[in-house]
Amino acid sequence: MAREFVGTEERGGLPIPPRPDVDPPPHWRLEAIAATERPRELALSSDGASVAFILDRDTSDVWTIALDAEARSAGATAPRRLTTGRRMMPYWEDTKPAWSPDGTRVAYAQDGAVWLVAVVGGPPEKLCEAGSPVWLDDERLVVSVERDRCHRLALIDVADPWPRTLAAAAGDCGHAAVAPDGARVAFVFWPHDDRNRSEVHVVDESGKVAALTGTPAMQDRGPAWSPDGTQIAFTSERPGWYEVFVVDAAPDGEARQCTNDNADFNDLAWSADGSRIAATRTRRAVTDLVEVDVATGGVTVRATGGAWGPPFYLPDGSILSTFEDSATAPQVRVIAPDGTQTTLLAPTPGAIVAAPHVVPQRVTFASFDGLEIEGLLYRPANATAGTPVAAIVNPHGGPTGADGDEWYGHAQYFVDKGYAWLLVNFRGSTSYGRDFERANHGVWGVDDTKDCLAAYDYLATLDWIDADRIAIFGGSYGSYMALCSVVDDPQHRFRCAVAKYGDCDILTSWAQSDRDGVQDLERMMGHPETARAAYRAGSPIHRIDQLNVPILVAHGELDERVNPAQSRQLVESLARLGKTYEYVTYPSEGHGFLHAGPQIDFYRRLERFLDWWLL
Numbered sequence: 001m002a003r004e005f006v007g008t009e010e011r012g013g014l015p016i017p018p019r020p021d022v023d024p025p026p027h028w029r030l031e032a033i034a035a036t037e038r039p040r041e042l043a044l045s046s047d048g049a050s051v052a053f054i055l056d057r058d059t060s061d062v063w064t065i066a067l068d069a070e071a072r073s074a075g076a077t078a079p080r081r082l083t084t085g086r087r088m089m090p091y092w093e094d095t096k097p098a099w100s101p102d103g104t105r106v107a108y109a110q111d112g113a114v115w116l117v118a119v120v121g122g123p124p125e126k127l128c129e130a131g132s133p134v135w136l137d138d139e140r141l142v143v144s145v146e147r148d149r150c151h152r153l154a155l156i157d158v159a160d161p162w163p164r165t166l167a168a169a170a171g172d173c174g175h176a177a178v179a180p181d182g183a184r185v186a187f188v189f190w191p192h193d194d195r196n197r198s199e200v201h202v203v204d205e206s207g208k209v210a211a212l213t214g215t216p217a218m219q220d221r222g223p224a225w226s227p228d229g230t231q232i233a234f235t236s237e238r239p240g241w242y243e244v245f246v247v248d249a250a251p252d253g254e255a256r257q258c259t260n261d262n263a264d265f266n267d268l269a270w271s272a273d274g275s276r277i278a279a280t281r282t283r284r285a286v287t288d289l290v291e292v293d294v295a296t297g298g299v300t301v302r303a304t305g306g307a308w309g310p311p312f313y314l315p316d317g318s319i320l321s322t323f324e325d326s327a328t329a330p331q332v333r334v335i336a337p338d339g340t341q342t343t344l345l346a347p348t349p350g351a352i353v354a355a356p357h358v359v360p361q362r363v364t365f366a367s368f369d370g371l372e373i374e375g376l377l378y379r380p381a382n383a384t385a386g387t388p389v390a391a392i393v394n395p396h397g398g399p400t401g402a403d404g405d406e407w408y409g410h411a412q413y414f415v416d417k418g419y420a421w422l423l424v425n426f427r428g429s430t431s432y433g434r435d436f437e438r439a440n441h442g443v444w445g446v447d448d449t450k451d452c453l454a455a456y457d458y459l460a461t462l463d464w465i466d467a468d469r470i471a472i473f474g475g476s477y478g479s480y481m482a483l484c485s486v487v488d489d490p491q492h493r494f495r496c497a498v499a500k501y502g503d504c505d506i507l508t509s510w511a512q513s514d515r516d517g518v519q520d521l522e523r524m525m526g527h528p529e530t531a532r533a534a535y536r537a538g539s540p541i542h543r544i545d546q547l548n549v550p551i552l553v554a555h556g557e558l559d560e561r562v563n564p565a566q567s568r569q570l571v572e573s574l575a576r577l578g579k580t581y582e583y584v585t586y587p588s589e590g591h592g593f594l595h596a597g598p599q600i601d602f603y604r605r606l607e608r609f610l611d612w613w614l615l
Contacts, residue, residue, distance in 0.1 A: 278292035285404035398475030445538030556589030
């Protein structure tokens, strides 16, 4: 075991060495998974000639690629690195870089500050303590700052980067989008007195703010300006899904619902002539790249299968985006007007390219109340009725998220080893409609836990799975689901559990978390003052004596979203009660085991833990 990556390490009745009679998977290696780089957060230059992006490779640095026709036709480009040593960031929380209008500089956020780097090279320059930079013109940026427990928008000059408030209110301002004329900024406002509400506002340079949308307990998000600056497209969950709307960019502007597709649209980008909007469309955890006809609302699929990232129109009408699926690690691609796809960047190790990938099967099953729950089931090649295999139930984090047709190297590793793997989109998951997404509000750890238990019951009906050898494993909210599922289950279905940086007491977690985590918890569960009983019902620590299976607990010591105290509180109770557990912390990691060393160490522990208790 690579001790240099480990902080705390405790065991209570668990075997220490790997099992000598169990082989590693024949084709997959953890080192190759950790070395698989992820290009993300694309940002197109104003002339469409270059793209900046973040590349995760034990740092999360800023890179660029030239998008000239010769490089694209060759199917390969030479990326150029602009920064070095930018701290590794989780892809689900990072912000994208921003090109200056003249294309000479890129702004980006790092460690709570906004930085600039010249495209021609040179050392980055720190501007000020802020985040989420967006250029207003070649010398000014709109940034996000935190004051009085609110996110505000501020203006800074490159020459004198002292933040000057642009928009502030009793809530949070963010997701700024600058109008084509540079004189106005659209943004999303989240009022603190209604956690389930967000609105699209517009502010001019004088600080005059106009609210263009707003409905109690409904979310409007993702504003995008039309090329002529007269309209703003956004998505709203008012129809029951995040459909595309268009509103006049003026006070008292009239909003018009553009799509009626029973799907969640995101990442809106207008075509140069203003007739179309490129977007991602996700329905039942399938994310397509589509175009919306602004006049008619008609939706045309440009690319389907897998999971596509935010789209960008190139000057020739092609669309630039990221892509991944269960058999393809993240790439950067261009979709030509005729549908031809060209891969610009595929930084995947040869060992991963050559390894066999299992394509999961989409499955559904009924939960305790008849609600249909969906999942993705990976079946190993050796699984038969004559030789049933062990299985892992893997609920996702969030809980506002979903597992779809994405690349999941660690699942492939364990499937190659012979385990079945089930990803569960329990109630509260996105892309199944607003009602499903809000079905866990007020009942964290109760009704959604029963969905995870229903996942076990479904697997137990399959003749190629051994119902006596099923574990549950998750990270963040998935960790919380795993713990709830082995504590609040009178039938004691699961053989063992793995809790990776998750909660055990959501009341104390509310007090310990960062502000975004606190507000998200209040959005779904209410304030503890008015929902104390629900917080207690959703906190398995109060019933931890009911746990009677082995558990592996892991946490990053730098975690600000779920404080490491949550795992310490859990382990102290496990030790006091004489439970069987393993506990490990990683001093370099936050909310996500991102660096190669700790990541490999954890998954080796997971492999050993599952091998001992399931095989």
